[in-house]
Amino acid sequence: xxxxxxxxxxxxxxxGVRKSFGDLQVLRDISFDVPAGTVTTVIGxxxxxxxxxxxxxNALDRADAGVIRVGDVTVDFAEPVDRAVLAxxxxxxxxxxxxxxxxxxxxxxxxxxxxPVIVQKRPEADAIAEAKELLAQVGLAEKADQYPYQLSGGxxxxxxxxxxxxxxxxxxxxxxxxxxxxxxxxxxxxRVIKELAAQGWTMVIVTHEIRFAxxxxxxxxxxxxxxxxxxxPPAQVLGKPEQARTRQFLRRILDPI
Amino acid sequence: xxxxxxxxIWRNLWPMLVATVTQTIPxxxxxxxxxxxxxxxxxxxxxxxxxxxxxxxxxxxxLIRGTPLLVQLFIVFYGLPQFGIVMDPFPAAVVAFSLNVGxxxxxxxxxxxxxxxxxxxxxxxxxGMGYVLxxxxxxxxxxxxxxxxxxSNTLISLVKDTxxxxxILVTELLRVAQLAAAPTFDFFALYGVAAVYYxxxxxxxxxxxxxxxxxxxxxxxx
Numbered sequence: 001x002x003x004x005x006x007x008x009x010x011x012x013x014x015x016g017v018r019k020s021f022g023d024l025q026v027l028r029d030i031s032f033d034v035p036a037g038t039v040t041t042v043i044g045x046x047x048x049x050x051x052x053x054x055x056x057x058n059a060l061d062r063a064d065a066g067v068i069r070v071g072d073v074t075v076d077f078a079e080p081v082d083r084a085v086l087a088x089x090x091x092x093x094x095x096x097x098x099x100x101x102x103x104x105x106x107x108x109x110x111x112x113x114x115x116p117v118i119v120q121k122r123p124e125a126d127a128i129a130e131a132k133e134l135l136a137q138v139g140l141a142e143k144a145d146q147y148p149y150q151l152s153g154g155x156x157x158x159x160x161x162x163x164x165x166x167x168x169x170x171x172x173x174x175x176x177x178x179x180x181x182x183x184x185x186x187x188x189x190x191r192v193i194k195e196l197a198a199q200g201w202t203m204v205i206v207t208h209e210i211r212f213a214x215x216x217x218x219x220x221x222x223x224x225x226x227x228x229x230x231x232x233p234p235a236q237v238l239g240k241p242e243q244a245r246t247r248q249f250l251r252r253i254l255d256p257i
Numbered sequence: 258x259x260x261x262x263x264x265x266i267w268r269n270l271w272p273m274l275v276a277t278v279t280q281t282i283p284x285x286x287x288x289x290x291x292x293x294x295x296x297x298x299x300x301x302x303x304x305x306x307x308x309x310x311x312x313x314x315x316x317x318x319x320l321i322r323g324t325p326l327l328v329q330l331f332i333v334f335y336g337l338p339q340f341g342i343v344m345d346p347f348p349a350a351v352v353a354f355s356l357n358v359g360x361x362x363x364x365x366x367x368x369x370x371x372x373x374x375x376x377x378x379x380x381x382x383x384x385g386m387g388y389v390l391x392x393x394x395x396x397x398x399x400x401x402x403x404x405x406x407x408x409s410n411t412l413i414s415l416v417k418d419t420x421x422x423x424x425i426l427v428t429e430l431l432r433v434a435q436l437a438a439a440p441t442f443d444f445f446a447l448y449g450v451a452a453v454y455y456x457x458x459x460x461x462x463x464x465x466x467x468x469x470x471x472x473x474x475x476x477x478x479x
């Protein structure tokens with residue numbers, strides 16, 4: 001697998017990313033680095049732009065300006081961007097959605113091999129073997145032939161993770177992977193993500209799970225009003241935040257009543 | 258009904274069945290197939306962000322839905338020869354019916370495509386699929402489930418609409434009934450037989466529709 005990696009050169013580098021939807025400026029000026037083999041969690045109030053940050057990284061939302069580099073693919077969004085270049089950028093990362101977005105008309109196994117076989121044209125037998133390993137890794141080996149509707153929310157989300165891993169990306173992106181789940185199912189998904197972190201996957205995770213962010217992250221970004229208000233190791237950003245706004249946010253989310 | 262009427266019916270059962278199998282059914286299936294392909298492209302054009310393309314599709318749909326099928330049939334068969342486009346009755350009917358289905362089914366397909374959540378497009382994009390691959394592998398197989406019932410309506414309507422082709426000399430089921438009835442004035446009996454034949458064809462299609470729907474339901478929670 002090409003995924004887990006270590007080294008000092010940042011795998012992902014984001015500089016001056018801006019994004020507006022109509023008149024609404026969602027990202028004002030976003031810059032950060034993610035070193036290879038590390039985990040970055042993105043936190044912030046709803047509407048802060050944290051999901052949009054993630055979605056610009058694989059051009060699901062195309063940035064209006066700024067430079068995004070993943071591995072050896074660099075895209076300057078201030079210039080007109082070729083579709084082939086966007087496709088190359090996208091191929092660098094695997095994405096896990098809040099609402100899993102599995103293909104309902106395909107079985108679990110078919111969901112996982114769709115990218116490798118249909119898009120990457122890998123031999124089907126190899127793709128199936130690898131998919132089965134990945135499903136075992138997320139604890140769903142025996143669900144391979146079921147349809148998504150036959151699974152629980154947490155299981156669906158873990159299939160979503162396997163589907164993204166099957167593309168052998170450099171970078172894994174998670175968009176609030178547990179926000180749509182029943183509380184009792186959250187743990188299974190977080191455990192899988194923690195295992196990936198331990199294996200050395202480079203990941204960017206948008207999350208509301210502060211305790212999880214604390215345990216798994218090497219770097220925490222606090223985003224508010226479309227800018228990175230505060231960033232650093234979790235002990236600093238979550239433990240001794242410098243900004244009053246960060247302290248207020250953490251107080252609200254950790255002690256909501 | 259007296260004995261001679263029964264005799265008349267009996268004598269025409271076979272020719273009318275032949276007309277159904279060799280004209281009505283092929284006319285329906287060929288026109289529907291071509292119309293469906295046309296409809297897919299019209300629906301995609303209508304959904305396109307390229308304005309002229311979308312406007313063209315809208316105009317086409319509006320024209321087809323806003324004019325009688327009989328008029329469309331007459332334009333193709335009697336009107337186009339003025340411009341040097343001369344067709345035999347059967348191909349002319351295929352052209353007119355295909356264009357008609359193309360307009361109606363386009364709206365069905367468009368609605369079915371729109372019913373698929375945006376997340377499906379995004380998921381396909383993130384695993385590296387382009388527009389065509391996403392449509393083929395992700396969107397259309399799911400849209401089919403929504404589209405089958407209304408498209409079956411279109412198909413069943415078409416079976417009966419093919420009777421209009423009798424007006425442009427296609428010797429389909431109704432035309433054969435007309436020809437048989439004319440010398441005897443036994444319209445009730447022969448048109449009655451024609452009605453039964455149409456009905457049986459539609460029954461078979463309804464049955465096929467149920468089978469297709471069941472197949473497409475297999476991945477949906479019940």
